[in-house]
Amino acid sequence: MNAITLDATDCRILSVLQNEGRISNLDLAERISLSPSACLRRLRLLEEQGVIERYRACLNREALGFELEAFVQVSMRNDQENWHERFAEAVRAWPEVVGAFVVTGESHYVLRVLAHNLKHYSDFVLSKLYKAPGVMDIRSNIVLQTLKEDSGVPVTLTPTEPAAPAR
Template identity: 60%
Template sequence: MQLDAIDLHILATLQDEGRISNLELSEKVFLSPSACLRRVRLLEEAGIIRRYSAVLDTDRLGLEVDVFVEVTMRREDMSWHEDFVETISGFPEVVGCYIITGNASYLLRVKARDLKHYSAFVLEKLHKIPGVQDIRSNIVLQAIKETHALPTELLKDVAAGGRDS
């Protein structure tokens, strides 16, 4: 799907205000409500808008510990990756799991109620996964910038059909 400036404006607005009504959105992007709704539906059908969600305040909900965890795997077993992914997918503490380059195999983002909860997670769950060789924890002291919104200004060249290298 080729994106234009109006599509990018719609995406930026929806990322910032996910509960905005179609009428309000149409006014912000200077379209009629029917044309705006049609564009949003096309963005959804194309898979560009995957889903809608709410951003929760982890501190107010009692999840005080945020940790980036580097996990290095032993690779003797041929199914080490599939087994790790299947096991990690069942841990509610893991809110993000990424295959990375460098010394570690994976980077996890883990949320926990407190350090005791995090310690129990590492010792009773993560450390017991077959093939785990090394675990390195990076506890977040303060979040400087945190967003789930994609920077639509980086998509302008792609929307225009070109690429900036």
């Protein structure tokens, strides 16, 4: 997919929306110094172009009882037919897995897992993850403290020309 060319106003709209997804069009227009109709036109265009995929609420996992977060590296036996497809299907069905990534390096996958407590996590690993087709090795990293977490995307103007050399 080709990147969309954004201007400074588009970048301001996206920056505000990433932090305040429920802002009204009137307030958004005022914040970025546009008329409400011009702001709405730009917003709809960004949605149509697929720059804005969806709107969602960010939930507090601890308030909902998820006290344990882990990043799990999973290595697979690749001698079984359709091992990747079968594992991907299993991962999609597990509500504990809130992020799943195919990666380079020593493991095949990294999973971000949320559990209510250590027992819940242990049950997940023993009854689901270890029993998934083709799983050979699992290495868990329990999160002790989150220093930064932002699911947003850096919004900046894309340079169209190389920077001029310094004098």
